[in-house]
Amino acid sequence: MRFITCKYITNVQNHVNLNIIAEMPYLGVSKVYGPLCGKLIMHVIFIWIYLFEASNFRQMKNIYLQILNDKQGISELVLATVTGTSGSTPQKPGSSALFSKSGLEYGTVGGGILEGKVEQFAIEALLSKKPVHKLFSLDKSTSDGEDALCGGRITILIDPLLERHSSLFGIIRESSLLQIPGVLITGMNVLSGGEADIKRYWVTRKSIPDISSGFSAAIIEMAGEILSSSDPYDCREMRLPSEKEGAAEIYFLEPVLPHSRLIIAGAGHIGKALAKLGQMLDFDVTVIDDRPEYANSGNIPDADHILTGEIESMISNLNIDKDTFIVIVTRGHRDDAGALRSCISSDAAYIGMIGSKNKNALMHRNFLENGWATEELWRRIYAPVGLDIGSKSVEEIAVSIAAQLIKIRNARK
Numbered sequence: 001m002r003f004i005t006c007k008y009i010t011n012v013q014n015h016v017n018l019n020i021i022a023e024m025p026y027l028g029v030s031k032v033y034g035p036l037c038g039k040l041i042m043h044v045i046f047i048w049i050y051l052f053e054a055s056n057f058r059q060m061k062n063i064y065l066q067i068l069n070d071k072q073g074i075s076e077l078v079l080a081t082v083t084g085t086s087g088s089t090p091q092k093p094g095s096s097a098l099f100s101k102s103g104l105e106y107g108t109v110g111g112g113i114l115e116g117k118v119e120q121f122a123i124e125a126l127l128s129k130k131p132v133h134k135l136f137s138l139d140k141s142t143s144d145g146e147d148a149l150c151g152g153r154i155t156i157l158i159d160p161l162l163e164r165h166s167s168l169f170g171i172i173r174e175s176s177l178l179q180i181p182g183v184l185i186t187g188m189n190v191l192s193g194g195e196a197d198i199k200r201y202w203v204t205r206k207s208i209p210d211i212s213s214g215f216s217a218a219i220i221e222m223a224g225e226i227l228s229s230s231d232p233y234d235c236r237e238m239r240l241p242s243e244k245e246g247a248a249e250i251y252f253l254e255p256v257l258p259h260s261r262l263i264i265a266g267a268g269h270i271g272k273a274l275a276k277l278g279q280m281l282d283f284d285v286t287v288i289d290d291r292p293e294y295a296n297s298g299n300i301p302d303a304d305h306i307l308t309g310e311i312e313s314m315i316s317n318l319n320i321d322k323d324t325f326i327v328i329v330t331r332g333h334r335d336d337a338g339a340l341r342s343c344i345s346s347d348a349a350y351i352g353m354i355g356s357k358n359k360n361a362l363m364h365r366n367f368l369e370n371g372w373a374t375e376e377l378w379r380r381i382y383a384p385v386g387l388d389i390g391s392k393s394v395e396e397i398a399v400s401i402a403a404q405l406i407k408i409r410n411a412r413k
Contacts, residue, residue: 062282063096063107064172064184064256067162074169076100078122078160080109081186083252084237087152089138090114093235094254101126109156114138118156125160131196132158133188133250157188157196157252165200172202172256179258180204181230183223185251192246203227216240219251232257259284260349260409263318264303265311265339266329267294270354273398274327276302281402283325288314290335312338320346325405327385328353337363344373344381350408352385352401360384 067074082095090110097107097115099122109118114136125132138150162169175182185201201209203223219238226234235254242249262278264271267289278285279302286305289295295308307314311330320326326348328339336353340363343351353360360383367373386400387407 062176062256062259063098064169065176066098066106067169068166068173074163074166076126077105077162078126078158079162080118080122081157081159081252081254082109082154083133083157083186083235083250084155085152087138088150089152089154090150091154092233093237093252094233099123099126110154114154118158121158122160125158129160131161131188131198132194133190133196134158134194157186157198159196159198161198164198168200168202175202175204176256176258181227181255181257182207183226183253183255185209185219185223185253188248188250188252189242189244190248190250191244219253223253226253226255229255230257231255258323261286261324262405263288263315263320263324263326264329265289265315265326266331266335267291267300267306268329268331269394270329270397270401271327272300273394274329274401275300277398277402278302278405279304281406283405286318289330310338311335312342315339315342320348322347322349324348325350325409326352327401327405329385333359333363337366340367340381341372344377349412350382350405351380352382352404354385354397355383357384 063079067077067079078099080097080099082089082091082093085092090112091108095107095109097109097118098105099119101123103119104115109115117136118134121132121134133155135153135155138152138154172182172184182202182204185203187199187201189197203209203220205227208220208223222236222238226236232255235252238251238253240249240251260283262274262283262285264274264278264285264287267287271287271289275285275287284305285303286307287295287300287303288307288309288311290308290310292308293299295306297303297306300306312335315326318324320343324346326339326343326346328336328351330336330339333355336355340351340353344367353363355363363383364378367378368375382404385404386397387404389396389400389403391397391400
């Protein structure tokens with residue numbers, strides 16, 4: 001679980017002794033099954049952390065889309081961005097948070113004592129209008145005993161002058177709407193006291209800043225490597241010799257990529273719950289159903305797109321690529337089969353289908369006998385869908401599916 005930090009593990013352990021849970025017999029449950037139930041609850045707790053952590057981390061990837069939308073107004077916001085780390089830290093480079101004079105508005109740079117200190121600096125910067133590049137040591141000197149001590153070091157850029165780059169943030173938003181990946185380059189001339197002069201540049205495959213503006217060819221080359229990797233966590237830092245004595249010229253490069261798409265076939269209870277989790281996890285969520293009374297924004301407010309019509313034909317008309325995830329949770333066997341027929345040969349990164357083992361075995365046989373799939377194609381399907389955590393309720397089933405989506409999405413990076 002890549003994003004579980006020392007902070008969140010400690011928070012869970014403060015409330016729940018995981019070793020005791022794994023061994024205790026439960027009321028109404030025999031001693032034979034007690035440990036099994038305990039381990040299941042422990043598994044669910046860690047999946048919950050996984051979902052929470054992944055949601056927090058991914059929010060920062062699109063924080064630039066929030067800057068122009070925030071009710072505070074761009075001149076009343078401060079952007080804090082983790083630009084470097086060493087050792088164990090609660091967040092990694094690229095993690096960002098927006099602050100106003102009222103405190104945290106969006107995102108995270110790690111939570112706890114660290115985030116409280118960053119908030120103080122952000123409010124001070126909002127008053128002084130001076131960007132700063134600060135190093136924080138996460139040792140005993142930064143904690144009063146209430147927070148986990150990761151022991152690492154983390155560098156954070158605090159920028160209260162976002163209005164200087166409002167047009168660039170607008171371009172980033174346009175690129176996102178057009179599904180165009182890019183790299184945001186933040187150039188900092190940092191003085192010995194930590195004050196920083198900031199310039200920002202937006203790089204796509206078709207738009208490259210003029211190198212004569214002070215860039216080195218190596219920085220542009222690095223941006224190209226990041227675009228080629230398509231890794232949303234591939235943030236890099238480059239330090240160049242500064243013309244000013246005692247200063248440091250630093251370039252921080254971070255990818256800003258389009259959301260992965262989550263297509264949910266079925267607007268019933270599970271589809272609705274999964275749409276909510278998908279939104280939390282920064283998917284671009286599309287829900288499809290042939291029932292208008294279910295396929296509407298009143299019933300599924302968390303979907304980005306809702307399509308009403310015959311499910312098989314709707315999916316057939318979509319552009320399904322290697323960054324598309326499909327979950328089939330329709331109301332019946334016939335609709336499940338139609339949805340699967342429309343996408344089983346696609347380039348989708350993931351196709352999952354709900355149903356019992358018996359139902360899936362029957363559908364497997366039908367697909368092979370009718371020539372709708374080969375054995376190789378069928379092996380791509382996650383059926384039954386979701387991680388096996390003994391899910392019973394609608395919400396638990398949705399959590400198990402969401403956790404599997406995270407697992408597959410992160411395994412590709």
